[in-house]
Amino acid sequence: MRIDVVTIFPGYLAPLRESLLGRAADAGLIEVALHDLRSWTHDVHQTVDDAPYGGGPGMVMRPQVWGEALDAVIASDSRPPRLVVPAPAGRSFTQATARAYATEQRLVFACGRYEGIDQRVVDHYSRQFPVDEVSIGDYVLVGGEAAVLVIVEAVARLLPGVLGNPRSAAEDSFSDGLLEGPAYTRPEVWRGQAVPEVLRSGNHGAIARWRRDRALERTAKRRPDLLAALPEDRLDAADQAF
Numbered sequence: 001m002r003i004d005v006v007t008i009f010p011g012y013l014a015p016l017r018e019s020l021l022g023r024a025a026d027a028g029l030i031e032v033a034l035h036d037l038r039s040w041t042h043d044v045h046q047t048v049d050d051a052p053y054g055g056g057p058g059m060v061m062r063p064q065v066w067g068e069a070l071d072a073v074i075a076s077d078s079r080p081p082r083l084v085v086p087a088p089a090g091r092s093f094t095q096a097t098a099r100a101y102a103t104e105q106r107l108v109f110a111c112g113r114y115e116g117i118d119q120r121v122v123d124h125y126s127r128q129f130p131v132d133e134v135s136i137g138d139y140v141l142v143g144g145e146a147a148v149l150v151i152v153e154a155v156a157r158l159l160p161g162v163l164g165n166p167r168s169a170a171e172d173s174f175s176d177g178l179l180e181g182p183a184y185t186r187p188e189v190w191r192g193q194a195v196p197e198v199l200r201s202g203n204h205g206a207i208a209r210w211r212r213d214r215a216l217e218r219t220a221k222r223r224p225d226l227l228a229a230l231p232e233d234r235l236d237a238a239d240q241a242f
C-alpha cells in the first residue's frame with residue numbers, strides 16, 4: 001500500500017516511519033510519502049489559507065494551493081487513490097472503515113485545519129476518485145495530522161505481515177463487535193490480587209466462556225450501543241444474560 005500525506009506540518013508525521021510502521025515500511029508493505037503543502041504556494045509568505053466567505057472566526061484553506069498539490073501528488077504514482085480528509089464533520093472512522101481502507105492500493109490524506117479546506121476541493125476530486133471526509137471522534141483537534149496518525153496505524157496493523165501475530169487483529173476489540181475483556185499475565189498474585197482461577201485451569205472451553213462473559217459484561221457497561229447494534233445471530237443462548 002502506498003500512503004501519501006499532504007500537510008503543512010510534515011514533521012508531525014515523522015512517527016509514521018517509527019516502530020511498527022517503520023518495520024512495515026522497511027519490509028515494503030507500506031510506502032509512506034510526506035508532502036509539504038507550502039511547496040505549492042507561489043507567494044513569499046507561502047499563504048495556504050484566507051478569511052472565510054460569509055465571515056466568521058478562523059481561516060479556510062485555499063483551493064488553488066490544494067488543487068495544485070493534490071494534482072501533483074496524485075499524478076506522482078499510477079495507483080488510483082482514495083482521498084481521505086480528516087474533519088470533525090466527517091463520517092465516523094471505525095474498525096469497519098479501517099478494514100475497508102486496508103484493501104486499498106493507495107490512500108492520499110489531505111490534512112486541513114479545524115476550520116476546513118475550501119469545500120470545492122472535496123467536490124472537485126469527488127468527481128474523479130472516492131473521497132472520504134472522516135472523523136476519528138467527537139472532539140476537535142487543531143489539524144488533521146493527529147487523525148492521520150490514528151487512521152494509518154489502525155489500517156496498517158490490518159495489513160498481512162505488519163503485525164507479529166495475525167490472530168491479534170482477528171481477536172481484538174470490535175472485531176467481533178464487542179469490547180475486549182480484561183487481560184492478565186505473570187505473576188499469579190500481584191499486590192494481593194490473584195489472576196482469575198479459570199485462566200490458570202487449562203480448561204479451554206471454560207476459559208473461552210469466561211472471556212466471552214467478561215467481554216459482554218464490559219460492553220454492556222461501557223458501550224451498550226455496540227451491544228444493541230450486534231446482529232441477533234451474533235449472540236448465542238449463553239450470551240442472553242447480558
Ligand SMILES: Nc1cc(-c2cccs2)n[nH]1
Nearest residue numbers: 113114136137141143144
Ligand atoms: N475527529 C476530528 C477531526 C478533527 C480535525 C481534522 C482536521 C482539523 S481538526 N478534529 N476532530
